[in-house]
Structures are given as structure tokens and as C-alpha cells.
Amino acid sequence: MTDQIAHQLDQIDLSLIAELRRDGRASLSELAQILGIARATVRLRLEKLQDRGVIRGFSVVLSGDGHKAPVRGLVMVGIEGRGADRIVRHLRGIPEVEAVHTTIGRWDLILEVGAQSLATLDEVLAKIRSLEGVTTSETHLLMTSKR
Known part of the structure; x- marks a missing residue:
């Protein structure tokens, strides 16, 4: 989320x-009760957040996703010149x-990577x-994630 938003x-x-980050499946009624506002207000706020692009979508986390990529790391990358857009396109592939x-x-x-x-x-x-x-890179393996 940008500072402007x-x-x-x-x-x-x-x-x-x-609350949606905590439980993305929460119903409008549940959210209204937790937040202490009307269900219609939750619906309206949610629609506005989506329309403005603050919320861009919802996803499903499967039980096996935590083990999908057991080797995980952060890769810092240095780039020379103005090739960043081209490099990002390649990285997305x-x-x-x-x-x-x-x-x-x-x-x-900074790249988030996961491998088998x-x-x-x-x-x-x-x-x-x-x-x-x-031009250069540095990789840090992620050992455990704490929440």
C-alpha cells in the first residue's frame, strides 16, 4: 500500500x-459485528477499497502451500543502466x-524466491x-517464519 493511499x-x-488479512472468508455480518458498524457500511467500504485499488483481490491459501517451496530466500539484485523493466519481465518468467x-x-x-x-x-x-x-546479487536463505 503506497503512502498516498x-x-x-x-x-x-x-x-x-x-480483519480481512486475519480471515479473508469472514462474512459481511461477522466483519460488521467485529468492527461495530452496520453490515451495509462494511459492504460499501469494501466496494470502495476495491474500486480504488487498495484491495486488488483475494486468494486462497492451501494447506500444502506452506511446503510448496521448502527452500526460500531473499535475493538482492544490483542492476547497471536502465534495463530494470526488461530484467523484471525476465524475472517474472x-x-x-x-x-x-x-x-x-x-x-x-529484492526478490522473494522459493525452490524445491x-x-x-x-x-x-x-x-x-x-x-x-x-551486476551483483546477494542471497539470504530464510530459515523459519515467525508470526
Whole structure:
């Protein structure tokens, strides 16, 4: 969520988003009860958040998804010149690259990657490093996730 959008959200919107993150299947009635507002207000707020692009969609997390990619990591990537758009297009074509984030600072991109094994991760890293315009990278393996 961009800072501009975040400034446009009030406490009800933020609470609604938090509840949907906690339970994306909650009914409008359940959300209304939790938030202490009318069901119609929840529906209207939800529609406005979707129309404005704050909420872009909903997804399903399957029980096996936590084990889909047992080897996970963050890959910081440095790029030379102005090839970032081309590189991002290539990265999106690599199935193990789950997310691409642009950054400000030492690194140009931070990638979330997931692989079935260290050998597969090594192959993915080789693909990333071989892209024209990628000058440097650094990889951090994720050990456990705490919530």
C-alpha cells in the first residue's frame, strides 16, 4: 500500500483490512459485528477499497502451500543502466521468483524466491545472475517464519 493511499484510509478502513488479512472468508455480518458498524457500511467500504485499488483481490491459501517451496530466500539484485523493466519481465518468467520488489538504496531489486531444493535454488540464482544488466546479487536463505 503506497503512502498516498494509506493517508486516505481512516481507522475503519484499516481495521477492515486487518480483519480481512486475519480471515479473508469472514462474512459481511461477522466483519460488521467485529468492527461495530452496520453490515451495509462494511459492504460499501469494501466496494470502495476495491474500486480504488487498495484491495486488488483475494486468494486462497492451501494447506500444502506452506511446503510448496521448502527452500526460500531473499535475493538482492544490483542492476547497471536502465534495463530494470526488461530484467523484471525476465524475472517474472522464472517460476521460482515469487515476488519482485523495487527498492531505494544499495540494491535495485529484492526478490522473494522459493525452490524445491538447494540445487534448484542454485540454478535459479545462476539464471538471475546471467541476465544482461544484473551486476551483483546477494542471497539470504530464510530459515523459519515467525508470526
